[in-house]
Amino acid sequence: MEMLPKKDKCLCGRCNKETNCDVLFSANKRIPCDDERNYMSLSVTQCCGCSEWTVRERCFWIDNYEYNEFGEAETIPVETIIYPTDYEGGVEKTSKDKFCESLEGKIKELEAYCPWGIVQLVRECLSAYQRGLDLLATVGLRMIIDAICQAKKEQEEISKAKIDSLCESGFINEKQRDLIIKIYSCGNSAAHEFEPLCNHELTASFTAMFIILDNMFHLPKLGENVPDKKKGR
Known part of the structure; x- marks a missing residue:
């Protein structure tokens, strides 16, 4: 299990924006495929504002990347909000x-x-x-x-x-x-x-x-x- 700081800036599924959150749980798992650098993470956070929990899954594919302002390749995760179940998006689009x-x-x-x-x-x-x-x-x-x-x-x-x-x-x-x-x-x-x-x-x-x-x-x-x-x- 990955140890993270107690507080972090994360997307709140209820506030529909990034807020200060308590990271309650976080774990990574390798995605079964030829490239071992592909992995997924599961995290549970609690918003310090509305106190709502957010459960998210993020998949990191090594070939899914964009170039940043310095010309460096950055992996772009595919994020899915599992809870709240009525989450409708709101994250800045890639x-x-x-x-x-x-x-x-x-x-x-x-x-x-x-x-x-x-x-x-x-x-x-x-x-x-x-x-x-x-x-x-x-x-x-x-x-x-x-x-x-x-x-x-x-x-x-x-x-x-x-x-x-x-x-x-x-x-x-x-x-x-x-x-x-x-x-x-x-x-x-x-x-x-x-x-x-x-x-x-x-x-x-x-x-x-x-x-x-x-x-x-x-x-x-x-x-x-x-x-x-x-x-x-």
Whole structure:
């Protein structure tokens, strides 16, 4: 059992903010996986203000990190308030939370011009990422690429459901093709060798994927509304 100071600044599940608390109990446990640096902690604190108890679980995944103002990597824990049971949040959102929220808005935009199956894949892939299921999220990115190729093949816009066919038909340029191949290869590694992308790598991959989806499906539809040249009055 980890010995902590009697008082500490902790989130109170009733006050919904960080307060001075008495730490009544705290213990760490290693998360069963390949990397022994992943662990979870369970703590019980009592707020010095409202006297309410808060029971929290925090999971520390070594690959789930952000860079601080000094350029150093800091592990970002995934925190769950177990008690009070009616806790509804209120902790300052991490950059990952804000990033996922921005993508959720873009997914709604995808519904207007993307095939339904692709939108559903993107939604489930992002959901896996939000929950720390990086292996599934990485494999999901590969599935999205497969779905894009298949959709373009079914629409008879490319001859084969291949990444190279997208480039040959002008939907992507060579640099974009190389990037898609990198993401696809990472998805293969996750599926067959159980090597997922880490937090910042997934963020970059998701950002690239949304740009690619815009190029594939949104720009062609916008082009339908733009005339070849403006007619004279």
